[in-house]
Structures are given as structure tokens and as C-alpha cells.
Amino acid sequence: MPELGEGAIVARGLTKVYNGKLTAVDHIDLDVMEGEVFALLGPNGAGKSTTIGMLTTLIKPTEGRAVVGGYDVSSQPEMVRRTIGVVPQEYTADEDLTGWENLTFIASLYGIPGAEARRRAQELLEMVELSRFAKTKVEAYSGGMRRRLEIAMGLINSPRILFLDEPTLGLDVQTRTAIWSYIGKLKEEYGMTILFTTHYMEEADLYATRIAIMDRGKIVKIGTPRELKESIGGDVVTLAVDNQAAAVELLRSLGVDPREYEGSLVFKLKDASTALPELIRALMESGIQVRRMEVSEPTMDEVYMEYTGRRLRDAQASSEEVFAMRATLRRARS
Numbered sequence: 001m002p003e004l005g006e007g008a009i010v011a012r013g014l015t016k017v018y019n020g021k022l023t024a025v026d027h028i029d030l031d032v033m034e035g036e037v038f039a040l041l042g043p044n045g046a047g048k049s050t051t052i053g054m055l056t057t058l059i060k061p062t063e064g065r066a067v068v069g070g071y072d073v074s075s076q077p078e079m080v081r082r083t084i085g086v087v088p089q090e091y092t093a094d095e096d097l098t099g100w101e102n103l104t105f106i107a108s109l110y111g112i113p114g115a116e117a118r119r120r121a122q123e124l125l126e127m128v129e130l131s132r133f134a135k136t137k138v139e140a141y142s143g144g145m146r147r148r149l150e151i152a153m154g155l156i157n158s159p160r161i162l163f164l165d166e167p168t169l170g171l172d173v174q175t176r177t178a179i180w181s182y183i184g185k186l187k188e189e190y191g192m193t194i195l196f197t198t199h200y201m202e203e204a205d206l207y208a209t210r211i212a213i214m215d216r217g218k219i220v221k222i223g224t225p226r227e228l229k230e231s232i233g234g235d236v237v238t239l240a241v242d243n244q245a246a247a248v249e250l251l252r253s254l255g256v257d258p259r260e261y262e263g264s265l266v267f268k269l270k271d272a273s274t275a276l277p278e279l280i281r282a283l284m285e286s287g288i289q290v291r292r293m294e295v296s297e298p299t300m301d302e303v304y305m306e307y308t309g310r311r312l313r314d315a316q317a318s319s320e321e322v323f324a325m326r327a328t329l330r331r332a333r334s
């Protein structure tokens with residue numbers, strides 16, 4: 001089989017078609033280097049979980065190849081599983097068991113001998129600050145505690161590569177920050193390679209060394225947060241005007257490509273400090289009143305809009321999040 005490349009996670013043309021018709025992941029290429037914290041950023045349904053599923057051997061690719069930790073996901077799934085840790089989106093811990101019991105049980109599935117399993121369970125519970133609740137049944141854990149336990153469970157086999165699917169979904173800001181401090185430790189102290197999915201732009205921006213923006217099964221752009229923001233090539237201008245149709249027409253004739261967003265026009269502009277006054281003058285001379293104007297440096301939100309034509313808004317995400325959380329809880333109860 002031809003070599004795929006040097007990275008910790010390498011994919012070429014990786015594709016998943018469900019039921020012969022829904023292309024959830026569409027020929028993606030990935031090269032995640034050792035020690036990277038790599039984000040797959042995109043809205044619900046973009047194909048992030050399916051990508052993680054294929055990379056972690058849980059979902060069979062329809063087409064393409066992936067090599068994780070040097071092992072092929074299709075022909076060496078056992079070796080891949082031994083090399084990786086997975087923290088799935090839904091909770092997997094047994095609610096009737098304690099945190100300690102869950103960890104030692106998972107350790108036994110990996111064939112980790114008793115004394116070593118106990119040592120790791122203790123160390124991991126300390127790391128995620130659950131030692132005090134080691135002997136408490138998981139059913140009494142809060143959402144944040146459950147997520148922390150799931151992370152500990154994903155680390156029980158001391159993986160070189162860790163996959164986290166929406167690790168902070170539905171958690172409050174404080175708990176999200178705590179989770180990121182544990183993940184940061186894994187990178188700093190163990191040089192672990194981490195791939196996570198998220199629809200929180202600020203998490204990708206703050207914590208990822210590189211981000212792949214996913215939209216409708218495709219990776220539309222890959223880069224460091226800085227590269228992505230710089231790739232937009234200009235400041236972002238938001239204008240509220242009284243005659244939007246006329247303003248769009250005029251701006252287009254001046255070489256600007258505005259999009260409508262929440263009743264305003266949004267566009268990027270090189271050298272806004274000199275170019276914007278001219279645009280405003282042109283609008284005013286055409287009888288168009290400018291009611292509000294805002295200039296900002298590009299954020300990940302704008303980057304996302306640039307490459308997908310849509311906003312990945314946290315407001316929209318939060319309602320989806322409630323849904324996802326409820327589905328997870330339902331699954332946990334059944």
C-alpha cells in the first residue's frame with residue numbers, strides 16, 4: 001500500500017455516503033502533524049462526527065484512505081484503536097457505576113492489569129478534578145462532571161492521539177474553560193496530538209494550532225487562526241442604510257461585494273480607513289442615507305462567512321445545542 005505521508009493523522013479523499021445517497025463527508029484531505037491541536041469547525045450536519053467516526057474506525061469509509069498514528073483505519077483498525085483515545089459527543093459512562101468503577105472497567109477492556117489500571121484511574125480522576133467524586137455514582141454527576149469523566153475515560157489507555165467530538169457541548173463557560181485547561185495540559189505535558197470538533201468559533205480560534213473549516217461534507221479551508229483571518233484580506237465593514245437594494249447596486253458598481261446580514265450590509269474592504277469615506281460619499285451622493293457604520297478586524301465568524309457564505313452563529317448554535325443535549329440525555333436514560 002502506498003505511504004500516505006508523515007502526519008499523525010493523514011486522510012486522502014476520505015468519503016462517507018450514507019444509504020447510498022447522503023454524502024456526509026466528501027473527499028476530504030487532512031494532514032495533522034504530531035503535537036498539533038487541530039480543530040474541525042463547522043455547523044451541525046457538516047460531517048464532523050462522521051469524519052471522527054471514520055478516523056477512529058467506528059464508521060467504515062465509503063471511499064478514500066486514512067492513516068492514524070501510522071496505521072491504516074481500514075486494514076489495521078485494531079492498531080489504530082490501541083493508539084488513540086476517543087471522547088465521543090454522547091456520554092458513554094455507565095450511570096449505575098461510580099466514576100472509579102467506570103474507569104477501571106474501561107481499563108479492563110483494554111487489558112490493562114489491575115494495579116496499573118488503579119494507578120491510571122487515580123491519576124486521571126485527579127487530572128479532571130473528580131477525585132472527590134470517585135465513589136459517587138455517575139447518575140449524580142452534573143453535565144460538566146460527566147464530560148470530565150468522559151475525557152478521563154478517553155485517556156485510560158495513554159493514547160498518543162486523542163479525538164474529542166464537541167468536548168464542551170452544552171457546558172457553561174466556566175466548565176468549558178476548565179475542560180480546555182485539561183486539554184492544554186495533555187498537549188503541553190505529553191505532546192499528545194489532539195483533533196477536536198466544535199461549532200464554537202472562539203474555541204477553535206483560542207485553542208487550535210490549525211483549523212479546518214467544514215461545510216456540507218467538504219473542507220473548505222485549512223489554516224492557523226491567524227492565517228485564516230489574514231486570508232480574508234481586509235477589514236470587515238457593516239453598514240445600515242435606508243435603501244438597501246440601491247446601496248447593493250452602487251457598491252457592486254464600485255467593486256465591493258456586500259452580503260445582507262440582519263438588515264445590514266456586510267463586506268470586506270482593503271484599507272478601510274481611506275476607502276470607506278469615499279464609499280460613504282458615493283452612497284450619500286446617490287441619495288442613500290447611511291444610518292450606522294462599523295469597521296472591525298476579521299473574526300473567525302467572518303472567516304467562516306467568507307468561505308461558506310453563511311454565519312456560524314452562536315445564537316443558532318445554542319438552540320441546536322439544547323437539542324443535542326436533550327438527545328444525549330435521552331440516550332443516557334434509555
Ligand SMILES: Nc1ncnc2c1ncn2[C@@H]1O[C@H](COP(=O)(O)OP(=O)(O)OP(=O)(O)O)[C@@H](O)[C@H]1O
Pocket residue numbers: 018019022023024042043044045046047048049050051166
Ligand atoms: N448513521 C447515519 N445514517 C444516515 N445519515 C447520517 C448518519 N449519521 C449522520 N448522518 C447525516 O450525515 C450528515 C453529517 O452528520 P455528522 O453527524 O457527521 O455532522 P456533524 O457536523 O458532526 O454534526 P453534529 O455535530 O450534529 O454531529 C448529516 O446530514 C447527518 O444527518
